[in-house]
Amino acid sequence: QVQLQESGPGLVKPSETLSLICTVSGGSINSYYWSWIRQPPGKGLEWIGYIYYSGSTNYNSSLKGRVSISVDMSKNQFSLKLTSVTASDTAVYYCARDRGILGIDPWGQGTLVTVSS
Amino acid sequence: EIVLTQSPATLSLSPGERATLSCRASHNISTYLSWYQQKLGQAPRLLIYDTSNRATGISARFSGSGSGTDFTLTISSLEPGDFAVYYCHHRSSWPPVLAFGGGTKVEIK
Numbered sequence: 311q312v313q314l315q316e317s318g319p320g321l322v323k324p325s326e327t328l329s330l331i332c333t334v335s336g337g338s339i340n341s342y343y344w345s346w347i348r349q350p351p352g353k354g355l356e357w358i359g360y361i362y363y364s365g366s367t368n369y370n371s372s373l374k375g376r377v378s379i380s381v382d383m384s385k386n387q388f389s390l391k392l393t394s395v396t397a398s399d400t401a402v403y404y405c406a407r408d409r410g411i412l413g414i415d416p417w418g419q420g421t422l423v424t425v426s427s
Numbered sequence: 428e429i430v431l432t433q434s435p436a437t438l439s440l441s442p443g444e445r446a447t448l449s450c451r452a453s454h455n456i457s458t459y460l461s462w463y464q465q466k467l468g469q470a471p472r473l474l475i476y477d478t479s480n481r482a483t484g485i486s487a488r489f490s491g492s493g494s495g496t497d498f499t500l501t502i503s504s505l506e507p508g509d510f511a512v513y514y515c516h517h518r519s520s521w522p523p524v525l526a527f528g529g530g531t532k533v534e535i536k
Contacts, residue, residue: 343523345525347525354514354527354528354529354530355471355514355516355527355530356527357524357525357526357527360523360525368522368523368524370524371428404470404471408518408523408525409476410518410523411459411476411477411518412476412477413461413473413475413476413477413482413516414461414463414471414473414516414525415473415482417470417471417472418470419469419470420470
């Protein structure tokens with residue numbers, strides 16, 4: 311059974327770079343799309359971007375220029391970097407497997423990242 | 428860009444009642460719609476994919492219907508564990524861009 315786990319700092323200073331890693335266990339990252347999705351406190355879900363195992367990416371246009379996603383197949387991990395963060399980037403960040411028409415499943419448990427000085 | 432609008436924002440019902448949640452797409456998305464349940468403090472969980480297919484382990488009390496721009500998630504008889512927030516989701520085929528609805532909170536009346 312595939313499981314995902316996010317890891318990274320829970321506190322980032324304004325203007326700095328948010329960096330998170332998602333580790334995939336129980337299966338290979340060598341297929342499917344892999345997404346990052348975030349949820350500000352008390353609000354809805356926002357798609358950040360995805361990476362295909364081949365390395366192709368696409369990002370939410372509202373974040374373009376600040377976001378990059380990469381994959382490390384040797385470690386079965388994919389990563390998120392979000393630059394020049396502000397308080398509005400405070401959110402629970404989820405990594406998830408995107409199975410296309412079959413839906414997004416599974417999701418990681420999520421990690422809260424707070425942007426504050 | 429597809430925009431998904433969910434209604435109502437909040438649904439107040441009693442256990443045993445039927446819940447009907449709506450998701451409307453700004454453009455025709457065929458049947459490419461999924462539904463997720465999110466309980467407080469937890470990650471979303473896939474309920475329904477491709478409009479009407481239940482995910483593994485999901486109760487038959489959950490059903491989905493619709494096509495084109497109008498979609499419905501029905502919970503036939505609410506149980507205590509069903510009170511949560513529900514999101515609809517669409518993934519466009521190319522480029523693969525994901526959109527979520529704003530969510531419907533199903534609360535105990």
